[in-house]
Amino acid sequence: MSSSSPSIPLSWVVETQAESSSPSIPLSQLRQPVTPDFEVNEFDSEGSDPPTPTPLGRRKNTIPSGPVEGHHPIPPSNLTQPQTTILAIADPEAAQSPLSNHDWSSPIKGRDVCRTTIADHNKAATIAATTHASVVKQIEEMVSERAEAARHAAFDQALGCLSENKLSVSDLLLYISDPQYKQGMICWESLFIKKSVVEQVLNFWVSGSSNSATGSKTVHDWAVKYVSGVVNKEACKITASQTFQTRNTTIDAVLFLKNDLTQIGEYLSRAFATTAQQILQCTATCLLKKDRVIASALAQLLGEFSQANNSFKKINLVYFYASGAQRQAIAVLSHLGITKAYSILTAKGPQASHKSTRATHPPSLATTLQTVARHEAQGPLPTTTTSNLSLHPSAPPTT
16 A cells, blocks of 8 residues: 555554554554654645655554553544645547557557547558558559650650651661671660560561561561571581591491491480470480481481482491392382482492402401401591491591
C-alpha cells in the first residue's frame, strides 16, 4: 500500500499497523492519537502540489508501546484530508486518447476509444501507403508513355528528313554498312553492339507474320545461299588438301589401313548430326556408330562435290570385290554413291615408263607387313591392326 494515497483515513492506517506490529495489545487500549509528522496545509489558489508525506513504515513512535489513559482517538472528521488539484483537459476527444506512449505499445490497448483510434490510425496508414504506391505507378507509366512518344516523334522526324532528301532506310543502312564510307564505329555502336537486337531484327524480317511473303522469302533465300557458300568453301578447302584423292597416291595396304571412318569423322566434323541430348543418352558404341555414319555421308558428299575425292569409293569397290560381291551388286552400290563403277576394276591403267608398283592381285599378309615396315622405316606411322584393317592416326591430317 502506498503512503501517498490521501483518501485513506489516518486512524485506520494506525489501527492496521498497530494490529500488525503489536498483536498482543488490545485495540481498545490504543488511546493516544497519532499526529502525522508532516503539516497538512490548504493549497493556495495557484494549485501548487502538496508535500510528499513520509512513508508510515519510517515514522518513529507513531504507535505507543502500552495503554495511554485520558486520550481518545481522533475522529476521522477532524482529520484534514489533502486536497488534489485536477487539471481539466480542454479538448474532450483528447481526454479519451492514450495518456502516454506506453498506452500505444502495451498489449492492453486501453478503452474502446483507444482501440478505435489505433484502428483508424492503422487504416489511414494503409490507405496512405496504397495511395502512394498507386500514384508512383501512375507517374512512372506517364513518364514511360511520354518517353515513348518522344522516341516515336524523333523516329518520324528522321524518316521525314530522309524522305525530304529523297533517301530511304536502305540507303541509310548501306551508308553505315559499306566500308568505303568508314562508318564502322557507328554501325557497331548503333546496331551490332547489342546481339539481341540484331537477332530480333532478323527474326522480324524472316517471319511471315511480321514481314511480307516476298520479304520473308528474300531473307530465307539469302540465308540458304550463305550457308551453301560456307559449305562450298569448306569442301573446296578439303579438296585442295588432296586428303581423299588417289590421283597421286599408290593403292596399297597403307591406303586401306588409313581408311578409318572414325578418324575421318573427327577430321571433318564431329558435331554435324549429334546433339547434346544424344551425347548424354547414347552409349559409347552408339556414338561410335553415329560417327561412322556421319563420316560415310561426308565422304560420299565430298565425292559428289569433286570426282577427285574418290579414295573412299575406290576402297569400298576393292573391298566388295574381294569379299565376293557380284558385278550387279557393285553396280547398285555405285549408283548409290558408295563405290565406284565396276569398270574401274577392269580398266587398263596408264602406261608408265618405269615398272609399275601397282599390285595386280591382293597382297598377302607377309607382303602387307613388309610394306608397313618399309613405311615405318621412312617415318613414324600410326598404330595398325590387321584384324579389323583400321588405322588410328595420332593426329588428323592438316588442311
